[in-house]
Amino acid sequence: MSFSKTRQGSVQHPEGVEVVVDTQDDRLVKESAHLIEQLGRDKTKSKYTVYFGAKGVELRLSSHIHKKGILVDFSTIDRRIGAGNLSKKQQLPKAIGDYTTVIDATAGFGKDAMLLTLMGYNVIAIEQSPIISVLLRDGLYRAQLNTELDEAIGGRLQFVESNSINHFSKIENPEVIYIDPMFPPKKKKSALPPGHIQALQSIVGHENPKETTLMFEAALQTATQRIVIKRPTHSQHIKNNPVAVHEGKTIRYDVYRPS
Numbered sequence: 001m002s003f004s005k006t007r008q009g010s011v012q013h014p015e016g017v018e019v020v021v022d023t024q025d026d027r028l029v030k031e032s033a034h035l036i037e038q039l040g041r042d043k044t045k046s047k048y049t050v051y052f053g054a055k056g057v058e059l060r061l062s063s064h065i066h067k068k069g070i071l072v073d074f075s076t077i078d079r080r081i082g083a084g085n086l087s088k089k090q091q092l093p094k095a096i097g098d099y100t101t102v103i104d105a106t107a108g109f110g111k112d113a114m115l116l117t118l119m120g121y122n123v124i125a126i127e128q129s130p131i132i133s134v135l136l137r138d139g140l141y142r143a144q145l146n147t148e149l150d151e152a153i154g155g156r157l158q159f160v161e162s163n164s165i166n167h168f169s170k171i172e173n174p175e176v177i178y179i180d181p182m183f184p185p186k187k188k189k190s191a192l193p194p195g196h197i198q199a200l201q202s203i204v205g206h207e208n209p210k211e212t213t214l215m216f217e218a219a220l221q222t223a224t225q226r227i228v229i230k231r232p233t234h235s236q237h238i239k240n241n242p243v244a245v246h247e248g249k250t251i252r253y254d255v256y257r258p259s
């Protein structure tokens with residue numbers, strides 16, 4: 001199916017999204033073509049639609065296609081000194097420590113990756129879902145159009161569309177690898193508002209514990225300094241004897257040394 005540059009009929013995809021292109025913007029038309037190529041075509045109805053429109057890339061409910069959806073908007077992060085969002089006294093930067101390079105192995109909607117970038121880390125954030133990846137690239141593109149935010153990012157953030165386990169070997173000497181798996185959704189405190197969590201779960205599903213273990217083991221072989229994994233407070237450690245645990249109310253960050 002070829003895509004003209006105006007509003008299309010929708011195309012359904014196996015991962016549970018439809019795609020609507022309602023823009024003539026070259027960047028977005030190319031992104032939509034890339035997404036369709038990644039996902040193939042399917043005739044089933046989908047709960048969510050990836051909507052390429054005037055505001056960028058949005059995840060809209062297919063049943064409310066004309067209503068505003070979820071888009072990755074980094075401009076809403078409160079960057080004021082004193083607001084606390086970028087304080088290195090928080091549990092995550094304390095777990096990551098005083099290093100330079102962080103691989104965020106599970107980018108999601110990119111909130112942690114952006115917060116770490118704005119704190120001063122160099123971040124490579126990897127996301128395996130092509131749907132979430134297209135939203136992330138669009139979010140970063142729009143963030144870079146905002147001069148102040150672009151300066152604060154300082155070219156230190158990169159999003160990679162890939163499976164982390166396959167991608168780790170392509171990164172030279174990453175100091176810290178950070179893993180924030182999906183599971184278990186109800187017990188885990190998330191940085192994301194509820195609609196975002198539901199959308200993410202609907203699109204990428206819940207955690208596959210075997211894959212998390214594989215990712216963790218690959219991270220142990222790859223990071224030069226630390227591996228940090230976010231877990232619900234009462235869950236078991238993925239491996240005995242973390243070297244440090246930074247605990248919040250409902251989640252904790254377990255820190256391990258590389259093998």
Ligand SMILES: C[S@@+](CC[C@H](N)C(=O)[O-])C[C@H]1O[C@@H](n2cnc3c(N)ncnc32)[C@H](O)[C@@H]1O
Nearest residue numbers: 106107108109110111112127128163164180204
């Ligand atoms: C809980 S979310 C991460 C949320 C993120 N920390 C944030 O601040 O938005 C987990 C994400 O990891 C992604 N993911 C899971 N396994 C992955 C893998 N092997 N490689 C890359 N991404 C993966 C999922 O698709 C999902 O988007």
